[in-house]
Amino acid sequence: MKHGFACETQGNLFFDVARIIRYHRPRCFLLENVKNLVSHDRGRTFSIIRNVLEHELGYCLHWRIIDGKGFVPQHRERIFIVGFLDKNDFSFDTLSLPDPLSGPRLSAILHPENGSEKPESHYTVGKKAAVSEKYTLSDKLWKYLQNYADKHKKAGNGFGFGLCDHDSVARTLSARYYKDGSEILVSQGCDKNPRRLTPRECARLMGFGRPGQSDFKIPVSDTQAYRQSGNAVLLPVVEAIASHILPHLQN
Template identity: 25%
Template sequence: MIKFIDLFAGTGGIRLGFEQACDDLGIQHKCVFSSEIDKKAAKSYEINFGENPLSDITQVNELPDFDFMLAGFPCQAFSYAGKQKGFSDTRGTLFFDIERLLKKKKPKYFLLENVRGLTTHDKGRTFETIKSSLENLGYSIDFVLLNSSKFDVPQNRVRIYIVGILKSEIKLTINSDLGAADTHKYKVENLKYQSDIFDQSPHRPASVKDILLPLTDVDKKYICTHEFTEKLSKVVGNNFEHLHGYRLIDYRGGRSIHSWEMGVKGDCSPDEIEFMNLLIANRRKKIFGTHQDGKSLTKEQIETFYHAENFEDVTSSLISKGYLSCYDKKYNPVCGNMSFEVFKFLDPDGISITLTASDCNRLGIVQNNIPRRITPRECARLQGYPDTYELLDDDSAVYKQMGNGVSVPVIKAVVLDFLSNNH
């Protein structure tokens, strides 16, 4: 029997993966304590696990004995503590509470999950602080960086998983795998996978289309509004499937849809759209000087890539509509606030961008040529939560929870490897 505690528990994603791994290994398990400070996350946890973890871990001093600590602790800046106390001091950070409880209870194992940037924060000194703190407590530690997209979760999410064992040499056989950097590279890898005659595995890597609900099961509130759809149609016509993989953003080119293409501040002519798209695509080139970040360009600089002879007419019209500004004879895009109901349309044959607490509610998909937002259940599926996991009847809370959450199958894979080699 493994007794475990679940700290910074969120909605219980780490616990889910841990329990699934233990079940597969035939190991009995029992959660003896859980802690989560967010009331709505704690409510989700209670609905699914029958216990409410609502508490502030910084105020917790007494715990029952346990064998395994799970903790998806928030990444906080260590630099202030470092400057004031030296990098051996973790006070003022939530990692300090992990360290404090490990020191007091000395469990045999732990699993910590955090953002990828933990390894590079403050030039690597934050991570060195964490490692040395754990080793000073008598733990042998190892870590892996893993992309959820390598574990049947169609999301580009790289996280660090740190495991430790007390007074014993740790053994891990799972290796770091950063996966594809974006959905395009993921699709290329899939094509290679599918054409590899040496690969006898019938399994197809997961993609966004695998997590979609049937359109008949999607509430109409997730369908894009008529007004928004009309703006999109100015760019793609009636074939909304052209939106696959596109982001609505003024600041970049590539697979982007801009406010001037949608006529947000007023309809633009083809020449005006071409001008703005060329300006966005070229303004950051080093040839125009790094000192100004390429943001503002003179007429002479712009005419090196915009060759039509209607410069004055086009720029005057764009300035009057508010898409362009001109100061000191230098032109600069006026990038609009693209706060539409969708900011990114996922490619059904690719993977999702990393879910975040602030943006989950504005991820979109085109299904049966109908643009819509992805639902909270689909967000949960993008984190590998089973459909048996009950979601709150509170969309904004669930979107936030899934953006902050973990990918359950990755936790399961790490725990399976860890316990198989160290238990």
């Protein structure tokens, strides 16, 4: 698969962003991308981005790679880029972030399944709002994922499923989660196959709501919901950066 500007479907998105910035000339912007943006193509991709934003558009840039697991139980490293049209003393060094080693665990976003939240759609059922059986992996899929992991382990590779419990921090949620859910599987004990996260749990994992809450509407199919969550930005990280930006715009 091609990445960066060589990707025919996504490689030109940055230039669409640059076109929008050039037209509207905002006083400030905030961009997010995968952390490997800095090192992609030996740094050439990020060099092009900096050249366009700094020299062609005239913005002062600041960037930092932040792991969101201080906010949510997910290891998700992303680069955040802030650009100001006017020079000021903004710095990521003074951004206050929670300790990633003391962040929440998966239990913070899972359905409690004890009746403390109301059943929702087809995600949870019954008086205790237990997770629907549709999210439990079939014997066939579970066996395939185990065999796949064993194959790559013997070959010395690190590919495989990510089995979690309530005290875990999950791997990065991706847009492909709808395919088999392999990167984040919730253990249901030795006598039962693990399950995928529900779309509601995926939304919470990205910072959109908490257990017992369903204010964030999910009006789309499970497949589309998984894709949207995997492609989303971590809401609490963006909120923290936006709050850090605000005083510099007010001044």
